[in-house]
Amino acid sequence: MNLQQYGLQNFFEQQIDDSNKYILGRVTLEHKHSYRIVTEQNEWLGTISGKMAFESFARKDYPAVGDWVLVEQMPGEEKCLIHKILERKSVFSRKMAGLELDEQIVAVNVDIIMIVTSLNDDFNERRLERYLTAAWNSGATPIIILTKADLCENVDEYVEKVQNVAFGVDVYPVSTFTGDGLSTVKELFRPNKSIALMGSSGVGKSTLTNALIEEEKMVVHTIRADDAKGRHTTTHRELFALEGGGVIIDTPGMRELQLWSTDSALDTSFSDIQALLLQCKFRNCSHKKEPGCAVQNAIACGDLEQQRYDSYIKLQREIAYLNRKADLQATLIENRKNKKLSKQNRK
């Protein structure tokens, strides 16, 4: 297997020194306790080494799809042990669904995040803002793909709507049914670059992935209009190398993307509001009723949509809540560590 085709970059190669006896590989699929890993020699099923398991406490200590890892083949087997995860270039995370306070890593070492949303009922600017914040936080560059353009009569209007909430982010309308816009999206794939698709269930990520890899690797069933129950959904993340170069990572649709982000990601996705905040007359303006409030002025004159501002406040609260809980999370990990160590000492 040629690892260049699997998105190998200098950033990763530089992390390996010559004395290294391990083999370089990339995680293409994550099972419950094992990983499929592509190496120069072959594809192997990998599990983490005992040492690594012992030293892993948080989700980020475990491999994820997109990771570059150093492995050792088990003699005579199509299996390997994972010894090390190379430093990551980007990490797209979300908060685990439900009440649990933990990070879920969706994909790593991605260069471009394709935020996929369809041009029908699914279209929602507030959700886009959420995805954009998570994408900026990951360290990858977001772009927006508007799917099912064949179902929409006013595509340009939607493109404009998107541009109003995603400044400077490229927007690509496509239809995998008619093929419109597909070649432009294909051109985004470059050798050594990795692209991940993110979005709600049913927006057409797998159909697009299939169209791009031109091979029915993932089975896509048609949703019957009146019965959304029997439909196929992607249940795993998987990484594919494209024939013409470049890597695509398809991810399961998310019902709800809860943030696992920092304030600075929010500042990037709401740069318009950031600029306004600096213009308020009072430095400690609460942006509610104060005179000379640039935010309220912008809302009054239509430069800023009230819903966008509300969305900003909502995401900001979500992040503030996470930050408060982050300490708790650190304590939890510390406890796990101590427990493991004292167990070891007793042995």
Ligand SMILES: Nc1nc2c(ncn2[C@@H]2O[C@H](COP(=O)(O)OP(=O)(O)OP(=O)(O)O)[C@@H](O)[C@H]2O)c(=O)[nH]1
């Ligand atoms: N009209 C139209 N329908 C499309 C298009 N692309 C996909 N679909 C349909 O949308 C439905 C969902 O497509 P999928 O590709 O399975 O969606 P997904 O985002 O991968 O969904 P999950 O796997 O649940 O995350 C299927 O019935 C597709 O046939 C398109 O360009 N136009």
Ligand SMILES: [Zn+2]
């Ligand atoms: Zn103000």
